Amino acid sequence: MLRCSGLSKSFEKELFSNFDLELEPGEIIAITGPSGCGKTTLLRCICGLEKPDSGEIYLNDENIGNTETELRGVGMIFQKPVLFPHLSVQGNLRLGDKTGDIEKALLEVGLADFEQRNVASLSGGEGQRVALARALLAEPKVLLLDEPFSSLDEDLAMKLVKDVRAILKQRECPAILVTHNKRVAEEFADSVISM
Amino acid sequence: MLEMKFKFSNSCAVLAYTLLVILPLWLALDRLIWVAGPNPIDWLSSLERNYIAQGVVQFTFIQALLSTLATLAIGLPIAWQLGRYKWPLQSLTKAILTMPFVMPSIVAAMGFLHIVGRAGLNIRIDESTWFLTLIIAHAWFNMALVIRFCEPVISTLDPRLEEQMRLLPAGSNKIRRFRNLWAPLLAPSIAAAACMTFVFSFTSFALVRWITLGENTLESVMAGIGSSAGIKGYMVSRNEIVLGSSMIQFTILLLSLVLMSWLQQKRQSLLPQVSEDIVKKSNPRGWYVIGPGLIFALSPLIAVFGASFRIRNTDSSGTNYTWETSGWEYAFTSSSSMTSAWDALYNSLGYAALTLIIAVPLGWILAQTILDLEEFNPKMARALDVLTMLPFAISSVMIGLGVMLGMIKIDAEFFYSFWPTPALAHVMITTPFVVRIMLPALRSIDPSYDECGRTLGIPKWKRFIQIQLPMLRGSILVAVIFTLAMSLGEFGASWVVTRNSDWTTLPVMIDSLKSIPYNNSLTAPAACAVSSVLMGITLLLFTWAEKFRPARDGGMF
Numbered sequence: 001m002l003r004c005s006g007l008s009k010s011f012e013k014e015l016f017s018n019f020d021l022e023l024e025p026g027e028i029i030a031i032t033g034p035s036g037c038g039k040t041t042l043l044r045c046i047c048g049l050e051k052p053d054s055g056e057i058y059l060n061d062e063n064i065g066n067t068e069t070e071l072r073g074v075g076m077i078f079q080k081p082v083l084f085p086h087l088s089v090q091g092n093l094r095l096g097d098k099t100g101d102i103e104k105a106l107l108e109v110g111l112a113d114f115e116q117r118n119v120a121s122l123s124g125g126e127g128q129r130v131a132l133a134r135a136l137l138a139e140p141k142v143l144l145l146d147e148p149f150s151s152l153d154e155d156l157a158m159k160l161v162k163d164v165r166a167i168l169k170q171r172e173c174p175a176i177l178v179t180h181n182k183r184v185a186e187e188f189a190d191s192v193i194s195m
Numbered sequence: 196m197l198e199m200k201f202k203f204s205n206s207c208a209v210l211a212y213t214l215l216v217i218l219p220l221w222l223a224l225d226r227l228i229w230v231a232g233p234n235p236i237d238w239l240s241s242l243e244r245n246y247i248a249q250g251v252v253q254f255t256f257i258q259a260l261l262s263t264l265a266t267l268a269i270g271l272p273i274a275w276q277l278g279r280y281k282w283p284l285q286s287l288t289k290a291i292l293t294m295p296f297v298m299p300s301i302v303a304a305m306g307f308l309h310i311v312g313r314a315g316l317n318i319r320i321d322e323s324t325w326f327l328t329l330i331i332a333h334a335w336f337n338m339a340l341v342i343r344f345c346e347p348v349i350s351t352l353d354p355r356l357e358e359q360m361r362l363l364p365a366g367s368n369k370i371r372r373f374r375n376l377w378a379p380l381l382a383p384s385i386a387a388a389a390c391m392t393f394v395f396s397f398t399s400f401a402l403v404r405w406i407t408l409g410e411n412t413l414e415s416v417m418a419g420i421g422s423s424a425g426i427k428g429y430m431v432s433r434n435e436i437v438l439g440s441s442m443i444q445f446t447i448l449l450l451s452l453v454l455m456s457w458l459q460q461k462r463q464s465l466l467p468q469v470s471e472d473i474v475k476k477s478n479p480r481g482w483y484v485i486g487p488g489l490i491f492a493l494s495p496l497i498a499v500f501g502a503s504f505r506i507r508n509t510d511s512s513g514t515n516y517t518w519e520t521s522g523w524e525y526a527f528t529s530s531s532s533m534t535s536a537w538d539a540l541y542n543s544l545g546y547a548a549l550t551l552i553i554a555v556p557l558g559w560i561l562a563q564t565i566l567d568l569e570e571f572n573p574k575m576a577r578a579l580d581v582l583t584m585l586p587f588a589i590s591s592v593m594i595g596l597g598v599m600l601g602m603i604k605i606d607a608e609f610f611y612s613f614w615p616t617p618a619l620a621h622v623m624i625t626t627p628f629v630v631r632i633m634l635p636a637l638r639s640i641d642p643s644y645d646e647c648g649r650t651l652g653i654p655k656w657k658r659f660i661q662i663q664l665p666m667l668r669g670s671i672l673v674a675v676i677f678t679l680a681m682s683l684g685e686f687g688a689s690w691v692v693t694r695n696s697d698w699t700t701l702p703v704m705i706d707s708l709k710s711i712p713y714n715n716s717l718t719a720p721a722a723c724a725v726s727s728v729l730m731g732i733t734l735l736l737f738t739w740a741e742k743f744r745p746a747r748d749g750g751m752f
Contacts, residue, residue: 049646069649082647086665095661096651138651 001025001174002142007045007055015041016195019055023142026172028165030185033195039178040079042195043144046176047074059141075140079147081127083119089130090115096137105133108167125156132164136171143168143175149184161188205567208560209579215553216586216623219601220593224441226425226600231434238442241435248416248436252443255397255412258326262333262396263389269334270341271385273488277342278349280478288485289342290741292492296339297737298730299684300401301702305709305726306495307332307406309502314516329406333399335495337392338488344388345381350475352380387458394451398444398590400687401702405709413440418592418691425600441593448588496730503723507716522720526708533711534697536725539704543729545614546700547682550621554678555671557622558583558629565630566637583630586623594623595691603692611696620688625678632677636670669743676740680733701729 002023009015015038023029033039044050046057048069057065064072083092089111093102106114109129114122122130128148135143145164149157165188168175179185185192231238242248273292282288295303311319311328318324357376360366365375400414411419417440420433506519526536561583568576586594598620603610610616640663648658664671686702693703708722 047650049649069646070652070654073652074650076647076650078643078647080643082641082643084644084662084666086668095648095653134651140650144650 001027001060002046002176003056003058004046005056005058007042007057008053009038009041009045009050010053011041019195021176021193023174023176026169026174027191028168028175028177028189030177030179030189030192031195032179032182032185032192035180037195039180039195040146043076043146043176043178046142047076047144048072049076073141074144075135075138075142076144076146077128077131077135077148080151081122081124081131081148083122083127083130085119087119088115089117089119089122092119092130093134093137096134097139100137102137105137106130108136109133110163124152125160128152128160129163132167136167136173140173143173145175145177147179148177150179150181157184158187164188204560205564208557208564211557212561212583212626215557215619216626217582219619219623220589220597222601222605223425223597223599224601226604227434227438230425230427230429231431231438235438235442238435238439240439241432242439242443245432245436247420247433248411248440251411251413251416251440254410255414258329258333258399258403258407258412259393259396261330262337262399263392265330265334266337266341266392266396267385267389269488269491270338270388271345272484273338274342274345275349276478276481276484276488278346279475280481281475282481282485286741288489289346290738292485292488293339293342294734294737295335295492295495296337296343297680297684298336298496298733299686299702300336300399301405301686301705302499302684302726302730302733303332303336303495304401304405305502305705305723306499307335307402309498309723310495314502314505315498325407326410329402332402332406332495333392333396335491336402337395338492340391340395341385341388344384344391348381348384349377383458387455390451390455390458394448397447398592398687400590400592400690401706404706413444414590414592414687416440417596418687421592421596421599421691422694424596425604437596441589441596444590444593445588448590452584452587499723499726499730503720503727506720509716522717523724525717526721526724533707534699534704536701536704536721536728539699539701539725540728542617542698543683543700543702546618546621547679549615549618550625550682551675551678553618553622554625554629555674558626558674559633559671561626562630562633562637565634583627586627591620591624591685591687592691594620595688597623598688598692614698616696617689617692617698617700618682620692621682621685624685624688625681628677628681629674632670632674633667636667640666672743673740676736676743680736680740683732683736684729701725705729 002021004019004021007019007021008017010017019042021029031039031042041050045052048064048067052065055065056063059072059074064074084095087095089106090102093100093105096105102115103112106112109132111126111129111133114126114130119127119130131148148164149160152160161184177185177188179188182192242252277285277289277292307328308319309315311317311324313319319328357366357372360372360376366372397412398414399412400418403410403412403415404418417437420430421437423430424434424437503522504518504520506517506521508515508517528535561579565576565580565583568579589597598616602619603616644662644666645658648662653661683700684702685700686706689700689703690706693699699707705722705725708718708725711718
């Protein structure tokens, strides 16, 4: 499904070197490690927002190393939900799929009747759910999650961890979560890798 | 491939900016030096050698200095009252008090001439009042700068700072609190406003030309003699005067801008800010300041509009006045000696539209280029940033001379028959302002929005339309309105460029009408009628722009 081999990246210091990763269809893995170890950069390399210094990235046996981010079919949820302030919840979701079933997508993430809500009025957890619904509407081949639960309080984070995992498993959507929280990693993923 | 296209558009913008803005100024300078010689000492000494320019440097400095002091004296109490206290119709009150700054200078000149003229205070016959009128007119024009720079600091400063100060010996009374809290906090804003006021007063043209007849600033001297410059062997001293004046102006403006930029950075030293609602209290006695402020801001405009209907009739029994619309009819009817206001309006709107079409996209792409370069090549970004600010250090008359000497004199026959020529001067003036409006707006967009759009598979052009464009909507509209207003009201450069052509703009027409000998009783009301049209359009644009201005905007735009 997704295979990274020999990925290396350094900015002022080396972040990771010869990093290998394999993700099977429907599999969810978590990558843990301390702050600044390059977890986020690894995800940004996989989705094409950063270029690795060396290494290959294959998605369904196709080398996507030189493919533009928007053409890779890799979705990403950022640490803080990136919701476009000039659009309503519905408008934000339409960016994922113009003709998709918004009502169903919101229902799936537990936000029924939120279509017309202003994104500024959403709580942190609601914002992440909207970002998840939008990412799923785009039907990514792989979903990357960059510490999306870290800014939430523990109870809410654990609830969201369970909900998101259930949704991804139901859709058989493969996903990679990066987090510094081992408990979240174990609860969310099928397997955990340390960086 | 996408990256290549992007770099191509950046290069195109830099090339277009160089060709449209830098090249004419360079060619004009080259032509002037070719005629006058390369010695700057000769240029400067010609200002005192030649009777045309004698005393001009002193007059320019003194009037700019006194205008700055008067502006602070009038603007600061108003800014304090607006910032500290609640007012009914607060945004309207603020809009009226800051509106003079966007008014075309020729309209302000007309307004003050009527206030001090026969129908008003009737002090114009005493020549000794002219200088004071000029200072007050400059204060009217620039008080908005003091309000815009100082009021946001006053209105959003955390009140706990003052509460804490009251509990300390250093803040035990109002004077001490002002000295130890407000003065140091407001000093950078006051100094920045003073800097800008000095710059605008130093380069004042229309107000000087009409209010202090016979006196000249460096700006008006250059405008007056510029048309005979640039011809080899002909009136060489005039070329020296233009070069000497430009050199002094450029130095003063550049120094002021550097100082202003440094002060702006100091202003941004994170003051603890809170919502205006927490800071502001009611103060009924404040009307003693705001009331006269409102009257001061509105009276020149009301005077202009009123004077457009006031017709002087002179017969054997003496002079009397009647209220009629014949001034408007005269303005809007063409004659063999005078263009119709319709033609001037058509030209002004045409030049404004052309300026808009060129300056806004050009300024926007230049701002984007600076932003892109900041990531890959910070030194080049800084160089381009400075280059786009260069026209700020050049007055409008100098820009007009740049177009005339740099372009028109290359092929006068072609450029004087080429209708868009004056728009080039407007593009040179407005593009740097567009860059200054768009750059902070582009900087304020979190890059994660674009990154998120990319991970959602949205192509570049769609991200531009669906994400970037809506987020920049307010700033784009402010840039559009500002460009339109500046182009419509532009006088100095247009006057220099169009004086030998048939392309009359509204401000130039007002000037032409005022220049007609006094015996025609309709010319003054007609000038006021055209001023009223210009004033109306500017007011409409200003009110529209105010709707999109960010709430805590502390700058002049």
